[in-house]
Amino acid sequence: EGSTVRPLEIKKPSILVKNVRTKPVITALPTDDVEDVAGKLVKNNINHLPVVDGEGKLRGIVTSWDIANAVAKGKKKLADVMTRKVVIAREDESVDVVARRLNKHEISGLPIIDKDNKVKGMITAEDISMLICNGQRRGKNGGSL
Amino acid sequence: EGSTVRPLEIKKPSILVKNVRTKPVITALPTDDVEDVAGKLVKNNINHLPVVDGEGKLRGIVTSWDIANAVAKGKKKLADVMTRKVVIAREDESVDVVARRLNKHEISGLPIIDKDNKVKGMITAEDISMLICNGQRRGKNGGSL
Numbered sequence A, B: 001e002g003s004t005v006r007p008l009e010i011k012k013p014s015i016l017v018k019n020v021r022t023k024p025v026i027t028a029l030p031t032d033d034v035e036d037v038a039g040k041l042v043k044n045n046i047n048h049l050p051v052v053d054g055e056g057k058l059r060g061i062v063t064s065w066d067i068a069n070a071v072a073k074g075k076k077k078l079a080d081v082m083t084r085k086v087v088i089a090r091e092d093e094s095v096d097v098v099a100r101r102l103n104k105h106e107i108s109g110l111p112i113i114d115k116d117n118k119v120k121g122m123i124t125a126e127d128i129s130m131l132i133c134n135g136q137r138r139g140k141n142g143g144s145l
């Protein structure tokens, strides 16, 4: 009485961000025209571009949603519509943690940065859901909601 | 020999599209200006708008990605950039099936339509991942990848 039995906690080794296969990163500059950035998104069939300075350090992020925002507000320069406070992922973080961060902030992609703030890649909800689906769905009949 | 033991298949009742809590649907018309559609996406903080005709029947879909496309190509009318071949969900389909359809087509939202082709709502990867997370993650330590 007064004491509870705790279930044995089994720790699985977690997958780190640097081990996830992501697409090669494409970036934009704050001085870019919205029109050129839109072209980059469309040409590469992507939805997120990290915005970097001349040294490759992270300065912001832009998505096609920000382009829609620029159109709605008549803004022409990326600096006027990019998001400056970027939620990021670090190479040595576990994918679990990053997945929860994506959920918490209701966003679909994070720039991966190293200790010098340089952009190494982007990790997206799609990259992660690929992992989750492969890990959790065992066999054809295991995935019923 | 020659025969295999099949695991007992347990059928859980599946959740249907019409039982998923989705946001109220906002639509666009093919004749709308790209600029106005961009404003609708931004104002409502959404990413997809089903495009309907005067009777509310589905004619296409537009996302902020298509707005970026319009900017890149200098198009002004929604009809010039909307996607006409729309992947859809029906009210009586199970969410499992819809989740697999989203994955297969690498898209994040499907208009829900009734038998008359009228738009009833949108179901998004976000709506579904909400369900999956609530269903599969039992307790704090159950979600390790």
Ligand SMILES: C[S@+](CC[C@H](N)C(=O)[O-])C[C@H]1O[C@@H](n2cnc3c(N)ncnc32)[C@H](O)[C@@H]1O
Residues within 6 Å of the ligand: A045, A046, A047, B048, B061, B062, B063, B065, B066, B082, B083, B085, B086, B087, B088, B107, B108, B109, B110, B111
């Ligand atoms: C980033 S994806 C680009 C995909 C690219 N067009 C392709 O198929 O490789 C965005 C495109 O998917 C389209 N899309 C989004 N939801 C859709 C749906 N339910 N059915 C058909 N197309 C859809 C959008 O209209 C937009 O053109």
